[in-house]
Amino acid sequence: MKTVYERADIVPLLAEIFRELGYEGASLSRITERTGIGKGSLYHFFPGGKEEMAAAVLAEVDAWFEQTIYRPLRTEDPHQAIAAMWTDVNDYFRSGRRICLVGAFALDETRERFSTAIGGYFLRWVDALRSALMRAGCLQEEAQALAEESVAGIQGALVLSRALDDTKVFTRSLQVLAKRLDAVMR
Amino acid sequence: MKTVYERADIVPLLAEIFRELGYEGASLSRITERTGIGKGSLYHFFPGGKEEMAAAVLAEVDAWFEQTIYRPLRTEDPHQAIAAMWTDVNDYFRSGRRICLVGAFALDETRERFSTAIGGYFLRWVDALRSALMRAGCLQEEAQALAEESVAGIQGALVLSRALDDTKVFTRSLQVLAKRLDAVMR
DNA sequence: TTATCATTGTACTGATCGGTACAATCTTGG
DNA sequence: CCAAGATTGTACCGATCAGTACAATGATAA
Numbered sequence: 511m512k513t514v515y516e517r518a519d520i521v522p523l524l525a526e527i528f529r530e531l532g533y534e535g536a537s538l539s540r541i542t543e544r545t546g547i548g549k550g551s552l553y554h555f556f557p558g559g560k561e562e563m564a565a566a567v568l569a570e571v572d573a574w575f576e577q578t579i580y581r582p583l584r585t586e587d588p589h590q591a592i593a594a595m596w597t598d599v600n601d602y603f604r605s606g607r608r609i610c611l612v613g614a615f616a617l618d619e620t621r622e623r624f625s626t627a628i629g630g631y632f633l634r635w636v637d638a639l640r641s642a643l644m645r646a647g648c649l650q651e652e653a654q655a656l657a658e659e660s661v662a663g664i665q666g667a668l669v670l671s672r673a674l675d676d677t678k679v680f681t682r683s684l685q686v687l688a689k690r691l692d693a694v695m696r
Numbered sequence: 697m698k699t700v701y702e703r704a705d706i707v708p709l710l711a712e713i714f715r716e717l718g719y720e721g722a723s724l725s726r727i728t729e730r731t732g733i734g735k736g737s738l739y740h741f742f743p744g745g746k747e748e749m750a751a752a753v754l755a756e757v758d759a760w761f762e763q764t765i766y767r768p769l770r771t772e773d774p775h776q777a778i779a780a781m782w783t784d785v786n787d788y789f790r791s792g793r794r795i796c797l798v799g800a801f802a803l804d805e806t807r808e809r810f811s812t813a814i815g816g817y818f819l820r821w822v823d824a825l826r827s828a829l830m831r832a833g834c835l836q837e838e839a840q841a842l843a844e845e846s847v848a849g850i851q852g853a854l855v856l857s858r859a860l861d862d863t864k865v866f867t868r869s870l871q872v873l874a875k876r877l878d879a880v881m882r
Numbered sequence: 883t884t885a886t887c888a889t890t891g892t893a894c895t896g897a898t899c900g901g902t903a904c905a906a907t908c909t910t911g912g
Numbered sequence: 913c914c915a916a917g918a919t920t921g922t923a924c925c926g927a928t929c930a931g932t933a934c935a936a937t938g939a940t941a942a
Contacts, residue, residue: 666852
C-alpha cells in the first residue's frame with residue numbers, strides 16, 4: 511500500500527503543524543506522525559528540508575492574503591473590501607483558535623530565517639489597508655496610523671484570545687477595530 | 697576556576713534566552729553556551745529541567761508586572777498609574793526590541809504547558825487596567841473593552857514592530873493607545 | 883584545622899534531531 | 913505490453929537533544 515501526494519496537498523498540512531508547534535517544535539518525526547507522509551516524500555517535494563517546507567507554507571499563506579485581502583483592499587471599493595477583510599480574517603483565524611503563522615515566526619529567532627517574507631507580509635497588509643482608507647477619504651497620516659493599529663490589533667487579539675482561551679475576545683476585538691475604521695470613513 | 701551563582705542571578709539570563717529562542721529553541725547546550733553556566737549548576741537549581749527553568753522565568757516576569765504595573769493600577773491614582781504603565785511598558789519591551797515572553801508562549805504548543813500562568817498574567821493585566829479605568833470614570837463595559845484593546849494592542853505592536861523591524865512602530869502604537877484612554881478618562 | 887554541605891565541571895546515557903541513500907513501488911507514455 | 917521517471921517506505925548517518933552520575937571544588941561553621 512502506497513499513498514501518493516502532490517506538493518500542493520502537503521503544504522496545508524504542514525501549515526497546520528507549524529502553526530501549532532512553531533518552527534522549532536515541528537520536528538520531522540512529528541510531521542510524519544501527524545500527516546502520515548514519510549520522510550521520503552517530504553524530502554522529494556522539499557529537498558531543502560524543514561526550511562523549504564516552512565518557506566513554502568509562508569508563500570502559500572502570503573498568496574492567500576494577497577489574493578483574498580490585499581488585492582481587494584488596493585483595487586476594489588474600499589468600504590466593501592474593508593468589510594470583507596474583517597469577516598475573512600475572523601473566518602481564517604477561526605475566531606482566534608488558529609494563530610497567525612507569520613506573526614508567530616516574527617517573535618522568536620525564526621524571524622532571522624524568514625525576515626523578508628515576514629516583513630513583506632505585514633508591510634503589504636498595512637499598505638493595502640492604508641490605500642483603501644485613503645480612497646475612503648482618510649488623510650495619509652491618519653490612514654497609515656489606523657492601518658498599523660488595525661493589523662497590530664488583529665495580531666494582539668490572537669495572542670490575547672489564545673492566552674485567555676476565549677474566542678469571544680477575538681471576535682469582539684475585531685468588531686471594535688472595525689467600528690473605529692467605519693467612524694473615520696465618510 | 698569556578699564561578700558561583702545564585703538562582704536569582706540565573707533566572708534573568710534564562711529569561712533573555714527563552715525570549716530570543718522560544719521554549720523549543722532554547723536547548724540546554726545553547727543555554728550553557730550563552731550563559732556560561734554548566735549543566736551541573738542548572739540542574740542543581742532547577743531539578744525539574746527546562747520546564748522548571750521556564751516556569752521560574754514566567755514567575756519572575758509575572759512578579760515584575762504585578763509589582764510594577766498591576767498593583768499601581770489597582771490601588772493608586774488611576775491617571776498616574778496608567779501613565780506610568782505606558783512608559784514602563786515601553787521601557788520594559790525596549791521599544792519593541794524585546795518581546796513579551798508570555799505572549800510568545802501563548803502562540804504555540806508551549807501554551808499547554810503553562811496555560812494557567814499565561815492566562816493569569818493576561819487576566820490580571822486586563823482586570824487591573826479595567827479597575828483603573830473604572831475609578832477614572834469609565835463604565836464597566838467600556839472599561840473592559842478598552843482594557844482588552846490596550847493589552848492586545850501592546851502585544852500586537854510587539855509583533856508588528858518586530859516583523860517590520862522598526863521600533864518607531866511600537867512607540868507610536870503605544871502613544872495612540874495611550875491617547876485613546878486619555879480621551880475617555882474625565 | 884577539619885568536617886559538612888552546597889555548588890560546579892565533565893563525562894556519560896538513551897532518545898531524538900535533521901538529513902541521506904536507495905531499493906521497491908507506482909504512474910505514465912509509447 | 914514495457915520502459916522511464918516519479919514517488920514512497922525504510923534503514924541508516926552523525927549531531928544534538930534533555931537528563932543523570934559523580935567526583936572535584938568551593939564556602940562555612942565547629
